[in-house]
Amino acid sequence: MILHVLGSCSGTEPYPDRHHTSVTLETGGSLYFFDAGENCCHASYNLGLDQLATEGIFISHTHMDHVGGLPHLLWNLRKLCTIAPENLERMRGRKIPVYIPDLDVFEGICKMLLGSEGHYETVFELEPHLIADGMLCENGLKVEAFHNLHLGTPAPGEAWKSFSFTAEAEGKKILYSGDFGELPELLPHAHHADLIFLETGHHRAYILCQELLDSGIDFGKVVFYHHGVEILRDYEGELALAKQVLGDRVLFTNDGSRIEL
Ligand SMILES: [Zn+2]
Numbered sequence: 001m002i003l004h005v006l007g008s009c010s011g012t013e014p015y016p017d018r019h020h021t022s023v024t025l026e027t028g029g030s031l032y033f034f035d036a037g038e039n040c041c042h043a044s045y046n047l048g049l050d051q052l053a054t055e056g057i058f059i060s061h062t063h064m065d066h067v068g069g070l071p072h073l074l075w076n077l078r079k080l081c082t083i084a085p086e087n088l089e090r091m092r093g094r095k096i097p098v099y100i101p102d103l104d105v106f107e108g109i110c111k112m113l114l115g116s117e118g119h120y121e122t123v124f125e126l127e128p129h130l131i132a133d134g135m136l137c138e139n140g141l142k143v144e145a146f147h148n149l150h151l152g153t154p155a156p157g158e159a160w161k162s163f164s165f166t167a168e169a170e171g172k173k174i175l176y177s178g179d180f181g182e183l184p185e186l187l188p189h190a191h192h193a194d195l196i197f198l199e200t201g202h203h204r205a206y207i208l209c210q211e212l213l214d215s216g217i218d219f220g221k222v223v224f225y226h227h228g229v230e231i232l233r234d235y236e237g238e239l240a241l242a243k244q245v246l247g248d249r250v251l252f253t254n255d256g257s258r259i260e261l
Contacts, residue, residue, distance in 0.1 A: 001170050002026040003195070003223075005257040006043040010179075010201030010226045011065030018255055019043065020065035021226045023176065023197065027169040030055040030140050034165065034176050036070040043255065045076065052080060052090055055140055057098045059131075060178025061151060061162040062105040065226075070098075071109045078113075078122050094124040099145070101131045101161050131163050142168040146189055149181030150202075164189070172261045179226065183211045193219045194261055199226035205250070206241035213245060223251045223259065 004026070007019035020037025024044055031053045033040060045051060054077070059067050077096065081088040100106050106128045113120040129136065136143045147160035154160055165176045166189050175193040177186055179201060190196055190212075196219055198208050205224050212222060224231075224242070231238045235252065242250045251259065 001172055001261045003174070003259045003261070004044070004047060004049065005225055005253040005255065005259075006040045006047075007037040007069075008225050008227055008253050008255050008257065009037075009065070009232075010199065010228045011063060012201075012229050012232075015232065018227070018232075020068055021199075022066075022069060023225065024049060025141065025167060025169075025174070028140050029053060032141050032143075032167070033057045033073065034167075035060055035066040035178065036068075036073055037065050038068040039255070040069040041073040041076045044073075047256070051077060052087060054096055056137055056143065057096070058136070058143060058145075058165055058176075059098070059100040060164065060176070062100065062102045063179070066178070067100075067105065067109075071112050074098075074109065074126060075113060075116055075120075077124065078118070078120060081123060082118075088123055092123040095127045096124060097127045097129055097137065099129045099131050099136050099143075101159070101163055103128060103130050130159070132159065133163075136165075140169065144189075148178065148185045150179040166193070170261070177226075183208055183215075187215050187217060190215075190219055191217050195221055195223050195259065197223045197225055200224050200231045200238075201226045201228040204241075205231065205238050205252070206245055209242045209245035209250060221249045221251055222246060223253055225253045227252075 006022040009018035019039035022037040022040035023034045025032045145163045150162040167174045175196045
């Protein structure tokens with residue numbers, strides 16, 4: 001399994017050499033996107049990743065730094081079909097599942113696509129799924145969603161709007177935090193994770209490292225992404241602090257970082 005950090009930045013103002021959050025996971029010849037920040041289409045295509053092998057797109061919550069690149073990614077799937085007949089045949093009859101916690105946002109994106117070239121007529125189908133706690137998919141990659149408190153607790157009768165994910169394949173397990181409130185929201189799902197992706201947009205890396213260590217759970221490495229302004233001001237200093245706690249089990253990622261498991 002290979003993970004590519006397509007965008008490593010949180011929802012700050014535009015930052016040199018960094019783009020909003022998106023990670024792709026490659027396994028078994030398929031591609032899965034976790035969040036779809038502004039640059040996910042451009043970055044994945046130019047890394048040579050096979051976008052037509054996309055078997056799932058998982059959006060943690062619908063803030064712009066996680067969903068801004070989704071229309072472009074979906075648009076490009078159609079574009080690739082128009083530039084080569086073999087792409088068209090490959091995509092004919094396919095369904096691309098998009099897991100998202102707000103279907104109104106998905107509908108808005110579809111309207112945007114309809115106003116684009118060819119009224120977004122495609123030989124494949126986009127298949128929206130409203131995210132709720134529990135298993136999202138089990139074929140190829142096993143993905144489970146669990147809510148977090150990034151967007152607070154919903155009013156009675158309302159649904160959770162912010163999720164974290166675990167993903168498992170090839171005997172490996174990843175935890176993908178999305179944006180979250182406090183680490184204890186994630187810990188029950190973090191056991192035996194080979195990689196724990198944690199965001200630094202709302203957290204200090206070294207504090208999360210200490211909390212992970214103190215929790216006593218069994219995990220492999222911790223991958224920091226979705227960087228906030230604080231960490232970007234002193235990247236090396238923050239990395240050194242985190243390494244004091246967890247040594248080489250800490251990875252700070254940039255746009256284009258590649259992690260092989
Ligand atoms: Zn964010």
